[in-house]
Amino acid sequence: MTNDLPGDPEENPFEALFAAMRGPMPSEDFGLGAILSQLGAMMQSTERGTVPWDVVQRAVDEKMVEVKDSAPTTADRSRFDDAVLLADAWLDQATSLPSHGELEVWSRRQWIDKTAKQWLQLVQPLASRATDAIGPRALMKSDSFPPEFAAVVDGPMGQLMDNLGSIIFATQVGQGLAELSGSVLTTADIGVCVTDDHRAALVLTNLEGFSEDLGITSTDIDLYLTLRARAHQRLAAHAPWLTALFTAAIDDYARGLSLDLSVLQEQIEALNPNDPAALSESLASGVFAPPETQEQLDAQARLETLIALIDGWIDDVVTQASLAMPSAVALRETLQRRRATGGPAEQTFASLVGLELRPRRVREASQLWALIREQRGVAGRDALWAHPDLLPTGEDIDSPDHFLRAIPLDLSELDDLEPFEDNEN
Numbered sequence: 001m002t003n004d005l006p007g008d009p010e011e012n013p014f015e016a017l018f019a020a021m022r023g024p025m026p027s028e029d030f031g032l033g034a035i036l037s038q039l040g041a042m043m044q045s046t047e048r049g050t051v052p053w054d055v056v057q058r059a060v061d062e063k064m065v066e067v068k069d070s071a072p073t074t075a076d077r078s079r080f081d082d083a084v085l086l087a088d089a090w091l092d093q094a095t096s097l098p099s100h101g102e103l104e105v106w107s108r109r110q111w112i113d114k115t116a117k118q119w120l121q122l123v124q125p126l127a128s129r130a131t132d133a134i135g136p137r138a139l140m141k142s143d144s145f146p147p148e149f150a151a152v153v154d155g156p157m158g159q160l161m162d163n164l165g166s167i168i169f170a171t172q173v174g175q176g177l178a179e180l181s182g183s184v185l186t187t188a189d190i191g192v193c194v195t196d197d198h199r200a201a202l203v204l205t206n207l208e209g210f211s212e213d214l215g216i217t218s219t220d221i222d223l224y225l226t227l228r229a230r231a232h233q234r235l236a237a238h239a240p241w242l243t244a245l246f247t248a249a250i251d252d253y254a255r256g257l258s259l260d261l262s263v264l265q266e267q268i269e270a271l272n273p274n275d276p277a278a279l280s281e282s283l284a285s286g287v288f289a290p291p292e293t294q295e296q297l298d299a300q301a302r303l304e305t306l307i308a309l310i311d312g313w314i315d316d317v318v319t320q321a322s323l324a325m326p327s328a329v330a331l332r333e334t335l336q337r338r339r340a341t342g343g344p345a346e347q348t349f350a351s352l353v354g355l356e357l358r359p360r361r362v363r364e365a366s367q368l369w370a371l372i373r374e375q376r377g378v379a380g381r382d383a384l385w386a387h388p389d390l391l392p393t394g395e396d397i398d399s400p401d402h403f404l405r406a407i408p409l410d411l412s413e414l415d416d417l418e419p420f421e422d423n424e425n
Contacts, residue, residue: 056174059174060109103230106202111184125250126254186201187201188228188229191306241388
């Protein structure tokens with residue numbers, strides 16, 4: 001391979017990469033060699049197509065190093081004992097789904113550690129796609145790929161780069177979870193169940209920030225958010241197949257992802273050999289092009305609808321459960337505004353996969369669940385979570401009257417449905 005490669009680095013991301021590699025090493029400690037050494041160390045424990053947990057942890061550690069995040073004490077946890085008792089009593093009247101498990105109180109880092117396993121499962125299809133899209137064999141198919149790079153791909157550098165997509169994506173996941181941990185209030189904020197054992201929890205530090213300037217007592221805020229967390233827990237335990245639906249939709253979305261070479265070029269050009277610490281920041285930027293195929297758009301719509309149905313059901317249940325709570329109306333409006341400006345669910349999918357969800361669907365889904373409850377009762381509303389085939393669609397959210405006419409008056413036939421099976425397990 002020669003030192004003089006054809007092409008303009010400003011127009012070719014691979015030429016930019018070689019330009020960076022040919023550049024002078026300003027110091028022994030902070031040269032490109034240190035960057036490649038760091039990257040190589042990250043790749044040693046990586047299996048192709050997976051999200052390496054050690055890389056996720058490293059990205060989280062870098063983001064959380066200066067965050068004040070004390071672990072909750074026994075007194076902190078005891079603070080919610082009365083809220084749990086009252087919330088469960090109220091929820092027993094507002095939903096037919098039974099109580100499940102306990103309520104936990106977490107720090108931000110505990111939220112990350114206790115939900116990471118489920119997140120890695122959800123984003124696995126995207127990690128596999130990242131490996132395929134950014135790996136050197138895939139890049140060789142690009143028109144902008146310089147022939148001189150072929151020898152490198154077949155050598156040690158190619159082996160080093162083979163899992164680059166997984167490294168980039170794992171860094172995105174780690175930094176995304178660290179950012180998200182600063183805004184989530186409860187395990188109900190995301191829609192999808194974020195633990196594999198249906199835990200319900202509140203993130204104490206974030207509750208304290210949320211309560212500022214609301215003019216509502218902390219007791220009321222604790223109770224209302226406990227209602228939401230416990231309602232979501234009941235639903236997640238009753239319909240464990242929800243995670244499989246999320247994963248299937250994300251898998252369909254991931255199949256159509258393509259690499260945005262212009263973004264990759266910007267990342268490469270931004271690498272500074274004098275600042276190896278900036279490597280993870282550069283890798284954390286998205287490199288996938290916006291969704292283009294109909295299959296991707298359909299998968300995006302399914303994700304939006306599923307999140308809206310879950311959050312809308314929680315909203316209707318908690319609204320009914322908290323009728324005796326004067327501050328519940330203000331708290332509900334506050335959370336709706338929070339979602340409308342891009343709540344945790346929207347932020348998560350936008351940062352990890354560039355998937356822009358539409359918060360307005362949550363309000364419409366809540367209205368649909370309320371109409372179903374008014375016409376068919378609490379049991380009739382909740383019976384629709386017996387199987388994914390019974391759930392309203394996006395079109396049903398837009399046209400609730402049509403859906404209501406289609407629901408059979410006799411719901412006993414729901415018992416005859418075959419159980420939903422997750423084919424992935």
